[in-house]
Structure formats: C-alpha cells, structure tokens
Amino acid sequence: MKTSIIKSIFLINIFLFSCVQSEKTEATNELAIINSDPLPSWNDVVSKKEIIAYVHTVTDEDSPNFIPVADRIATFDNDGNLWSEQPAYFQLFFAIDRVKAMADDHPGWKTQQPFKAVLENDMEELKKQGVHGLVELVLATHTGKTIEEFDADVKDWIATAKHPTKNVTYDKLVYQPMLELLQYLQENNFSTYVVSGGGVDFMRAFVSPIYNIPSEQIIGSRIKTKFEYNNGDVKITHLPEIDFNNDKDGKPLNIQKIIGKKPVFSSGNSDGDLAMMQYAASNNYKSFMLYVHHTDSIREWAYGRNSHIGRLDKGLDQANKDGWTVIDMEKDWEVIYPFEMEK
C-alpha cells in the first residue's frame, strides 16, 4: 500500500508543479507584491534590516544557517514587548477593577491592605505593599472561579475598561510593528509563542485573535487548579496558590518543559527576559535576540535602566556586549499603536 501512496503523492505533485511552471511569471509577480515590505510600520533602520536578513538566511534551504520548520520556535514576552505596561502591568488594573467590583461582598477590605489602598485609589500605598500585595490582589480576584467564569470576567473587562491616560481599551495598546513582526515570522513558518510573566488564563481570554497565536502557544504564570467531575459536569477551578511564576529563570525552564525545544528567535524588553534571551543565544542554530528599548516619552513611555517596571539594565549590557539587536522605539518605529494608522 505504501508504494501506491508515494506514487499518488508523486503524481499529484507533478501535476501541480506543471501548473505552477506554466503560470510562473504571474505567480512570482504576485508573490513579490505580497513580500514587498513585511514590516511597513518600521522605519528603514538597522533593527529592521537585521530581522529581515535573519529570516532570509534561516529559511533559505541553500543557506548554511537553514533551520527546519519544526525548529523555528520564536518566543515573545508580552508586557512592554507586544503591548504597553505603563504606568503598571495592565493585569494589575484588571485586579484593581475586580477588587472594586467585588468590594460589596468583602466589607473587611475597607480596612485591610492592600485592598484598602485599592478602594481609596492610593497608588503610593499600593506600591509600598510591593510584590506581596500584588500577589494578594491577584489571588483574591483570580481564584475561586472556574476557568470559564474567569475567562468571562477578563473578556468583559477588556471590552470595557479604559487605560487611565491613553483613554482607550487596553487591547488597543499593542504595538503595530510587533504585530507585523509576528505575522512576518508566522508567514515564514515560525511557531510564535507568547512567554510572559502575565497570567496564562488572563492572556488567553483575549490575545489569540490579536496576535494570531493559539492558546497552546501562550505560556505564562499560573495559579494552581483543581478538577471536579459530577455526573457529566466538569469544573476546573483556580485555587488561591501560585503554581508557577513565569519570569526570569522561569521562562527558559517553562519553555523547556512545555515546548521542549530551544527558541531560535527571542524577543523581550526587560531583565526579566534575559534568561530567555540567553537560552535562545545558546541554540546551535543561528539565533536572533531582540530587545525593545522604550525610548519614546511622547508616543509611549521612556524607561529602562532604573525603572521600577520593565527594568532593562543587565539585558542592555549583554545586548551591547554580544551584539544582540536593540529596537530604539522612538527612532525605529514609524507607528506605535494600530489606531495611529486609522487617522
């Protein structure tokens, strides 16, 4: 039977190939238009040229740098890399809005930190509560619900809540140049993954259609869950306990656990992404490390070396030392947000 299958595939290829040959000129011209500029929102800068040169060399079967499709793994941080993260991670605004929505059922929160700070809009006090306070907010607002209920909460929030200064819904604050980069890599048969410190179920509720990345390619921090079965009805519920913090070393560790392959392309914007970049840099295939440096105080935010959120210090040192590509947001990107193009 196998012989006949091979013969069939061979015959089908022959006839398709002959069609393609006869119409070759037309097809080549049409493809040339499609491929003319894969990154139109980028200025004509070094970072753009380096990306395109990399994609060309690793997808060219005749190149010594050729990477088989199965190993074209690209990993992207989310906060500050695919969408903005100022003045705080957007997931924190979700938690804050949930605390306010849930406050009537929790009268004790009026006097209990970090909830008191949230209800009194006291951002200074909230900062003082630090990571511990943040974790408490997340556990209080993200747990006790089924995956489906939590998903509905996030979908409702993303459709309605507005960013405090940009005054648009948070999903509008994705970077147009990075959407083009994701699409360019996808068209070149890279498997594009989000690998973020953000919560995996939070991201899955809305990012798939925006990034064209399916849920199985979204990796993030996780809360523990429990499974219940009752006469045909299944419930998976978030428990009030952190399962995995997908940041710093956690990123390559989770990539190894979940993907089982080293990335060849890795993109981030902070020292929290440095281990993931180092992991990609150690790939035997030619790899590409891309840092987004936030330099645009007018259109976005300017921060990096000493910032509280999204600190890029050791990462920038290593990028400079090892010749990794660094995007200067102000100079490299003609457009930052997709809504700028609608004007």
Added chain:
Amino acid sequence: MKTSIIKSIFLINIFLFSCVQSEKTEATNELAIINSDPLPSWNDVVSKKEIIAYVHTVTDEDSPNFIPVADRIATFDNDGNLWSEQPAYFQLFFAIDRVKAMADDHPGWKTQQPFKAVLENDMEELKKQGVHGLVELVLATHTGKTIEEFDADVKDWIATAKHPTKNVTYDKLVYQPMLELLQYLQENNFSTYVVSGGGVDFMRAFVSPIYNIPSEQIIGSRIKTKFEYNNGDVKITHLPEIDFNNDKDGKPLNIQKIIGKKPVFSSGNSDGDLAMMQYAASNNYKSFMLYVHHTDSIREWAYGRNSHIGRLDKGLDQANKDGWTVIDMEKDWEVIYPFEMEK
C-alpha cells in the same frame, strides 16, 4: 496595501483552482486510493467504524458536528495505550538499568532499598517498596544531569535494552493500529498530543519520530529543573524533586494549563485516564472517548479490572454506561506490533 494583498491571494487561488479543476478526475482517483482504508490493521469491527464515522462527521463542513481545525485536539495516554506496559512501565526498566550502570559509583546502594532489590533482581521486594520506592529510583537515576545528558542516556538505552520477555527493543512494542489511528487523525488536521504519566523528557528522547508528534505536543510528568548561565553556556538540570505528576486529575489540569483547550478526542487504557476522558466528554463539540481494553493474553497481555498496573475498572464502568468506545484488543486488532507485519 491590504487591498493589493487580498487581490494577489485571490488571483493565485483562481489560477491554482483552474489547474485543479482541469485535472480533477485524476486527483480524485489518486486521493481515493490514499483514503481507501485508514486503519488497515484493524478488523472490520464496531470500534473502527465508530472512529471513522466520528472523523467523517466532525471534519465535514456541512455537518452540524463540524469542528474547526484549531479545536481538533486529540490526547493519547502512552503506557498501555500507544505501547505496552507489562510486566512494568518501561520507564521503570530504564531506571533499573540505570541503577545497575551507576552502582559502582554508589556502593551504599548494595544495602539500601529500593536499590538493593534492583541490584539483586528481587522484583517481589521492589513491588513491596511501592510508589515511594519507584519515586526514589526515578529521582536517583533521572536527576543531577542536564536535559541533554539525560536525553543521551535515554537514547542509548532505547537503542540497546531489550524487553525481558518479548526480547526486542522497547520502541518495537508500539501498537500498529494506534500508529494508524494517529496518522489518520493527523491527516484530518487533528493536533495529536501524548498525555502520559510517564516522564516528559524520557518520552521526548525517542517518541517523536515513532508517533510523528513533536516535543511541544508531548505532555508528561516532570521533575523540577534549574537554569544556569555561564558566559554563553546554558545548563538546565534535573533537580531531585517531583514537579508534576501527570496522572488522574493531573491530566486534565495539565491539558488546561498547557493546551488551554478541551480535547475532542481522548484515548486511554486505565482509570488513570478517566479524568481526561471525562474532560473530553464535557466538550461542547461532539467528542470521542476511546478505551483500549487489554484482552489478548497470547499476543500481548490480558488485564484490566483488578490489575496492579493499568487497572481499568471505574473507566470501564463509565465507558459502558456512557457509550464510550472500547477496543477489545484480541478481537479488534488484526496486528498488534509493527514487527508482525514484517514476517
């Protein structure tokens, strides 16, 4: 620009479609040969007919049961479902062989259980050591090495070690009918996943080419790991601590965490797979639950209701009650192992 891209794609489709039209009869005939019998090693039995009817209805765009490609998630247990698991899980034989290979460097093992039992080939004592002993063996033989070193250990073992009674390497003891089922689902654009209690890095060392399943679609139990970076050199090392036991409730919990979608097709052979089957059964899409019942004492092994390894008791009750498909291995499979076909 967008208009010209759409126009280009439209034009390309038109010309390809016209080619396909003109050669339609030839292509249809060739495809008919490919599709003639997707499961040739199965007898003409109910289970086979139910599988084929299911795949037809969920891949037919005009059917009310149609499932979009992105949601065609199929999850397969490994031990006893894709390959044999008697007289013990094959990974235990790997651990035993590793203990013997490592014994010279661990003189204390001669008097220390469970290692003493292994070195004296005392399987009765080893059974008495139970799960605790098993975990100790796994941690002693699977940890302290980098992912790459461990991978090399497993590859070396699978290439040389022989099953104690079948006298072939363990990778020969996969089920031919299940290889055909995997291929059939893959050809119909299902994403096929291994979801096993076995170790994820153990499986990844050799199953991908056998099942045509990439590492990112292999989900299993895990040992904790650590990440080290030293001047360009990256090490991920197994630590002597269990990270996640991918069995029973752990299977749907891990599927939710890693895939983020409910399976529509789920296949297993023991009560350890029951939660995964219940999870698939709760899908809003039409789903398919498939149990392998080991009934062939001559060609394979006969066990189930009361067996120590691979107990299928509650699962069989629920399969009968809910009308899930159960494979009677003796009656349903014309061939069990691929090497039977070489004779």
